[in-house]
Amino acid sequence: MNNEITPAVVYGTNGFTFEYAGGRLSRRPVPLPVPPPPSAGPVNSAENVEKMAVAGKAIAAALSAAQTAVQQGERSTLALEELAQAVLAQHGCKPSFQGYQPPFSTEPYAFATCISVNAEVVHGMPSAAKILAEGDIVTVDLGANFEGWHADAAISFGVGPINSAANNLLVTTKNALKEGVKKARVGHTIGDVSRAVYEYSIRHGFRPALGLTGHFIGQSVHMDPSVPNVPPHPLAYDMPLVAGMTFCIEPMLCIGSAEVDVDADRWTIRTKDGGLSAHFEHTVHVEPKGAPARVLTRTA
């Protein structure tokens, strides 16, 4: 067989590319290993979406509180965990991550938050020993549920003054999420969301961490299908968005190489080259035709 695929192009089992060669898609028809079209993503009742919105508000409040605490001098990641726990409790919500065993792990997670610093991309753990320093960039990622209905969000921010490259990374990641959210409406597909995130990121000089995606969400935190940060293969099934769908869009961008490794703790995912990484995430609800997405985890 004539192998036309450059080695840099790796296709995921769901038909989404992991990476484009040189950040560009080959329009050459490439035979896919017959991916089954995924079943349509779950659609939620208005009543249950309101429960997710309660969780989303609590998360937004907790993330804002964590950022404010750091601005006011808090440097303990364990203190941020405790703060997030307290804010969720005030809102009558429960942490989603604590005690949850995600599909990629062999044991349940111990905390409400994931706190990832600098080269840590996602799933870093809060700890009394993990103390923030001036110039760091930190990501706080938090899931919560109200009456069993979940939301999930993340923000990244600088600890004190940060250099301009780090600041560009933060701004680009936040804006890439915005671009994705704009596409989360009837008439578009999951692939349109992915493409918007990817193209904005690449255009601004940063690449999405390989192999990490967003996800549908509802009665559990991680639901199928996934919401990649890279566009789908042109021949792959691409799911149209339907009002009532709820999912998490979460660009995780790298300043250097997009390759990642898992730490010995088997949770923390960090960039292979030690370069900085940033992560912003919202839980969105697809509104009826003609309306933009409702962001359930909007801060302020």
Ligand code: MF3
């Ligand atoms: N927000 C994280 C994600 O979407 C969830 C962390 S799962 C946990 O990947 F088990 F680490 F909590």
Ligand code: CO
């Ligand atoms: Co998530």
